[in-house]
Amino acid sequence: MSEETKLKLKNQDTERAKDYAIQVQDVYKSFDGEEILHDVSYDFAEGQIHGIIGNNGSGKTVLFKLICGFLHCSKGKIFVDYQQVGKDVDFPDDMGIIIETPGFLPFQTGLKNLQILASLNGKIDEADIRKTIKRVGLDPDMKKPVSKYSLGMRQRLGIAQAIMENPRILILDEPFNGLDKHGVNDMRILLKDLKTQGKTIIIASHNAADIEALCDTVLEMDAGQLTIIRE
Secondary structure, eight states: OOHHHHHHHHHHSOTGGGGEEEEEEEEEEEETTEEEEEEEEEEEETTOEEEEEOOTTSSHHHHHHHHHTSSOOSEEEEEETTEEBTTTBSSOSSEEEEOSSOOOOTTSBHHHHHHHHHHHHTOOOHHHHHHHHHHTTOOTTOOOBGGGOOHHHHHHHHHHHHHTTOOSEEEEESTTTTOOHHHHHHHHHHHHHHHHTTOEEEEEESOHHHHHHHOSEEEEEETTEEEEEEO
């Protein structure tokens, strides 16, 4: 979308909407008659870290998939960067994503996996990939295939693939899974640094302590309904 088009859309919208990267409006989602999300609405402000807590099965991952365009709303609308997902755009641009367990080619190295992924868009070169791998605490020259990685190493590599193209928005589903205390602290520092660069970050976690320590806003998903804990 051109800057001129963005400006026109902003001017057509309300003053309140101008500062929001993602808008979720009256969203419902059902599978085979079973309602998973019920009347979910929230505007995610730009340049902040937003946390969603909730037990497994509460609807957090489904909401993320709707925002990313992997699923479509049964009712309601979702806007990312002033474009309606599923209407104006199928998959929002400029978004880094971790949803569920990151998938990699098991018999390739971490570097090779990211090289293959980066080749799809052609936005970055090998130097950028190596820099990102180091940034998440891994060695880009490690010859070990991903199948030999620990769970924490896989999670670090997953975060690397999400941030390597320098996206403006990050959608991170349980990004601290498998990380030890040191790894969690490293990732908190990384995410806070990304926030200072103006990134909008949404994190889902079942661990309230991680969310409270890191996030500007805290929401809770329970039985498909989203409520505000702290803004």
